Amino acid sequence: MEHRREALYEKGPVRPAHPAEKKVKPMPPPLKDVVIVGAGFAGLSAAKELAAAPVTVTIIDRQNHHLFQPLLYQVATAALTPAEIAMPIRHILQRQRNAEVLMDRVVGVDTKAQSVTTESGRAVPYDALVLATGARHSYFGKDQWAQHAPGLKTLSDAFGLREKILMAFENAEMVVEDDPEAAGRFQTFVVVGGGPTGVEMAGAIAELAHSVMRDFRRIDEARNRIILLEGGPRVLPAFTEDLSARARRDLGDLGVEVRTDTMVTDIAAGRVTTDQGEIAAETIVWAAGVQASPAGEWLGIPATNNGHVEVDATLRPAGFENIYVIGDTALHRTGGSALPGTAPVAKQMGTYVGRRLSKLARGEAPPHEFRYSDAGALATIGRNRAVADIFGLKVKGFAGWLLWGAAHIYFLIGFRNRLFVMLHWMWLYLTWQRGVRLIMHRDTEDEDKAP
Amino acid sequence: MEHRREALYEKGPVRPAHPAEKKVKPMPPPLKDVVIVGAGFAGLSAAKELAAAPVTVTIIDRQNHHLFQPLLYQVATAALTPAEIAMPIRHILQRQRNAEVLMDRVVGVDTKAQSVTTESGRAVPYDALVLATGARHSYFGKDQWAQHAPGLKTLSDAFGLREKILMAFENAEMVVEDDPEAAGRFQTFVVVGGGPTGVEMAGAIAELAHSVMRDFRRIDEARNRIILLEGGPRVLPAFTEDLSARARRDLGDLGVEVRTDTMVTDIAAGRVTTDQGEIAAETIVWAAGVQASPAGEWLGIPATNNGHVEVDATLRPAGFENIYVIGDTALHRTGGSALPGTAPVAKQMGTYVGRRLSKLARGEAPPHEFRYSDAGALATIGRNRAVADIFGLKVKGFAGWLLWGAAHIYFLIGFRNRLFVMLHWMWLYLTWQRGVRLIMHRDTEDEDKAP
Numbered sequence: 001m002e003h004r005r006e007a008l009y010e011k012g013p014v015r016p017a018h019p020a021e022k023k024v025k026p027m028p029p030p031l032k033d034v035v036i037v038g039a040g041f042a043g044l045s046a047a048k049e050l051a052a053a054p055v056t057v058t059i060i061d062r063q064n065h066h067l068f069q070p071l072l073y074q075v076a077t078a079a080l081t082p083a084e085i086a087m088p089i090r091h092i093l094q095r096q097r098n099a100e101v102l103m104d105r106v107v108g109v110d111t112k113a114q115s116v117t118t119e120s121g122r123a124v125p126y127d128a129l130v131l132a133t134g135a136r137h138s139y140f141g142k143d144q145w146a147q148h149a150p151g152l153k154t155l156s157d158a159f160g161l162r163e164k165i166l167m168a169f170e171n172a173e174m175v176v177e178d179d180p181e182a183a184g185r186f187q188t189f190v191v192v193g194g195g196p197t198g199v200e201m202a203g204a205i206a207e208l209a210h211s212v213m214r215d216f217r218r219i220d221e222a223r224n225r226i227i228l229l230e231g232g233p234r235v236l237p238a239f240t241e242d243l244s245a246r247a248r249r250d251l252g253d254l255g256v257e258v259r260t261d262t263m264v265t266d267i268a269a270g271r272v273t274t275d276q277g278e279i280a281a282e283t284i285v286w287a288a289g290v291q292a293s294p295a296g297e298w299l300g301i302p303a304t305n306n307g308h309v310e311v312d313a314t315l316r317p318a319g320f321e322n323i324y325v326i327g328d329t330a331l332h333r334t335g336g337s338a339l340p341g342t343a344p345v346a347k348q349m350g351t352y353v354g355r356r357l358s359k360l361a362r363g364e365a366p367p368h369e370f371r372y373s374d375a376g377a378l379a380t381i382g383r384n385r386a387v388a389d390i391f392g393l394k395v396k397g398f399a400g401w402l403l404w405g406a407a408h409i410y411f412l413i414g415f416r417n418r419l420f421v422m423l424h425w426m427w428l429y430l431t432w433q434r435g436v437r438l439i440m441h442r443d444t445e446d447e448d449k450a451p
Numbered sequence: 452m453e454h455r456r457e458a459l460y461e462k463g464p465v466r467p468a469h470p471a472e473k474k475v476k477p478m479p480p481p482l483k484d485v486v487i488v489g490a491g492f493a494g495l496s497a498a499k500e501l502a503a504a505p506v507t508v509t510i511i512d513r514q515n516h517h518l519f520q521p522l523l524y525q526v527a528t529a530a531l532t533p534a535e536i537a538m539p540i541r542h543i544l545q546r547q548r549n550a551e552v553l554m555d556r557v558v559g560v561d562t563k564a565q566s567v568t569t570e571s572g573r574a575v576p577y578d579a580l581v582l583a584t585g586a587r588h589s590y591f592g593k594d595q596w597a598q599h600a601p602g603l604k605t606l607s608d609a610f611g612l613r614e615k616i617l618m619a620f621e622n623a624e625m626v627v628e629d630d631p632e633a634a635g636r637f638q639t640f641v642v643v644g645g646g647p648t649g650v651e652m653a654g655a656i657a658e659l660a661h662s663v664m665r666d667f668r669r670i671d672e673a674r675n676r677i678i679l680l681e682g683g684p685r686v687l688p689a690f691t692e693d694l695s696a697r698a699r700r701d702l703g704d705l706g707v708e709v710r711t712d713t714m715v716t717d718i719a720a721g722r723v724t725t726d727q728g729e730i731a732a733e734t735i736v737w738a739a740g741v742q743a744s745p746a747g748e749w750l751g752i753p754a755t756n757n758g759h760v761e762v763d764a765t766l767r768p769a770g771f772e773n774i775y776v777i778g779d780t781a782l783h784r785t786g787g788s789a790l791p792g793t794a795p796v797a798k799q800m801g802t803y804v805g806r807r808l809s810k811l812a813r814g815e816a817p818p819h820e821f822r823y824s825d826a827g828a829l830a831t832i833g834r835n836r837a838v839a840d841i842f843g844l845k846v847k848g849f850a851g852w853l854l855w856g857a858a859h860i861y862f863l864i865g866f867r868n869r870l871f872v873m874l875h876w877m878w879l880y881l882t883w884q885r886g887v888r889l890i891m892h893r894d895t896e897d898e899d900k901a902p
Contacts, residue, residue: 174553
């Protein structure tokens with residue numbers, strides 16, 4: 001049984017002809033099967049760039065959907081629904097006839113046999129391999145913090161956090177008259193990390209907290225506390241000092257306490273300890289660090305502390321002719337400094353590799369080195385404030401927010417999502433409502449009949 | 452600790468004044484605290500009707516949201532998102548100052564002490580109690596069928612089914628070349644029960660199956676089978692024969708095999724056995740019977756086989772002065788025949804009880820007996836077909852579908868939901884896309900870093 005399965009992807013007479021192959025004229029071998037692992041921004045961009053190339057593209061992901069991670073925090077704060085920021089990979093590649101999607105999980109790479117091994121026991125052969133496997137949060141070795149301070153990388157992370165935040169208000173309402181201290185813990189939200197994710201998350205929680213208050217009868221809005229902790233001297237360290245200061249002021253206006261120069265030393269249930277003292281909080285969100293996926297291990301090469309694989313100017317790790325590592329998994333240095341793990345970097349890397357492989361497959365000269373074109377950075381703070389530093393232009397406040405919204409909607413893959421996200425946001429803006437405040441886990445736990 | 456919690460809801464000096472109570476002039480006791488268990492159509496209607504009454508309304512539900520169950524099958528078939536058919540109960544009752552929402556689970560009723568006991572250890576006192584706890588599926592004593600043939604009552608039921616249906620296609624695509632028989636099982640969908648739920652579900656699965664086919668490369672649409680099984684001689688037995696026949700023809704046009712006079716005798720993994728033979732199918736949906744919630748047990752009175760509590764013309768079970776049972780939990784006979792478990796029945800019962808309690812609280816004469824006003828019945832079959840029998844008018848085909856859509860959108864609670872459902876449907880109609888085809892469970896299972 002198992003060997004028959006593998007035959008599906010093995011070369012030789014057993015292998016079924018792919019529809020795309022019939023149209024393509026037979027080419028002298030070098031490059032025919034391109035395998036891309038991961039359908040994030042990097043992997044998808046590479047796949048799309050290969051649409052017209054004389055190759056077969058197999059894209060492997062253990063999820064069936066591409067996720068627009070930059071807006072994940074909006075799902076966690078009940079502003080958007082999952083379907084608005086996610087789309088089935090098959091659907092995105094529906095019209096690309098040379099692309100095939102495999103929903104499976106990669107467990108290793110056999111670089112000698114040139115094949116990728118998956119959890120279901122397949123061996124998917126490649127002539128060129130693109131690893132675009134992304135990153136997860138990193139707790140700097142304190143993995144025991146993870147259970148108390150979840151991060152935000154997948155839809156289920158976002159669901160879990162949404163549930164935790166919404167249940168915090170339910171719980172506070174329930175105990176406030178008997179145990180005001182416990183209620184205070186439920187009404188306190190700590191976000192660890194003052195980068196764009198942390199800033200956006202803190203602003204969004206502050207707004208959510210404000211907007212749900214009307215629905216409760218007993219708890220007091222004045223007791224809501226949203227605290228943003230940052231180890232360095234200012235939030236958004238990648239931005240200019242001016243924009244950092246503006247972001248801090250905007251956060252303050254929303255009711256977020258920003259504490260810079262504050263190092264977290266311990267996290268336990270209901271409590272964050274810092275070098276400045278202790279904070280009692282039931283909801284703690286981790287936005288302080290990421291860890292690349294184990295692509296380095298698969299290749300048997302050393303990775304950095306954060307699991308990144310260092311790549312050269314053509315996005316290949318040293319010593320590999322036909323393997324590319326891109327997106328959040330890659331460490332690419334330009335003039336000494338590493339490129340950040342952002343969506344624009346991932347997209348541009350994917351496009352570069354796709355173009356390079358297209359050229360190679362056609363027997364043409366490959367493009368020159370990868371060069372990142374930095375359009376700038378954007379971060380939003382709540383409902384109508386943002387800071388943006390785009391093409392050297394610094395924009396703040398409402399204008400920044402409009403720019404931020406436009407940029408994100410523009411980058412959302414798929415017209416449906418763009419349309420609905422836009423409508424949904426307009427709606428939220430006009431009404432201050434959060435439509436997606438559903439707590440769903442409870443009916444998973446017990447399936448019996450009582451409400 | 453526990454006794455302090457209870458104090459919250461106990462009468463006497465400890466009990467905090469409710470905001471609404473300050474405005475209301477003190478009344479001579481009989482009816483002050485109304486407790487409603489369950490925030491479905493029945494419970495919410497009762498609560499809303501009590502908005503202007505001199506009472507405190509406490510509505511208890513273990514979910515935080517009201518669910519528009521008639522459209523749940525559209526979440527299961529990836530046409531709507533959960534947020535479009537669910538809304539936080541607190542939000543619905545936000546402006547009703549005499550209403551309080553308690554997210555907790557009822558475990559019993561102490562009719563002597565006149566209080567409701569909850570899972571978290573509370574005792575919520577009542578002067579009048581309204582039980583509107585709904586129903587779950589019933590397998591006629593074959594509970595072991597449940598795991599293979601899930602029904603559809605909650606959001607998590609709908610999630611589970613959506614995932615099962617979408618994964619069926621993924622699995623079929625994976626195995627079709629090695630094991631066509633297994634692929635056939637994955638491409639076969641059986642719906643048990645030919646009432647409105649079963650008919651709507653079968654039509655929706657047929658459409659979903661058709662629309663996802665474009666995204667797959669290997670499986671063949673001609674091998675998709677959607678089979679609807681009905682024990683009686685026709686589908687939609689509550690409709691006229693004419694409309695039944697039309698529904699059957701419409702289902703046939705969508706590619707659904709309708710098998711009437713077919714009794715299911717056994718259900719196991721991957722297999723349904725009927726008195727007419729066996730069907731190999733990985734996805735089996737149960738739409739054949741419901742079982743009321745255990746309200747009868749709480750009251751210590753005998754319920755019917757299906758757990759229904761028989762009520763009199765004022766919707767009270769015999770022997771209870773101040774307890775009402777309404778909605779799917781109640782068995783109410785009019786002229787010998789029982790009212791069906793539908794949303795209109797539940798709403799009208801809720802409104803009646805709310806009005807009755809309002810009058811009693813004001814010391815006025817209560818209204819006459821409950822009388823159900825039957826507006827008719829509606830069922831949709833796929834994208835632009837429906838059968839409707841409304842106010843004696845029989846409507847079929849596209850006109851029926853428009854009527855069906857209008858009626859459902861009209862009844863959706865909350866303007867946001869109405870607007871978005873309408874936009875979403877227009878979008879689906881224009882594009883034949885299913886936007887919500889997300890498989891989410893996989894990232895709950897394993898939290899590590901590989902994609």
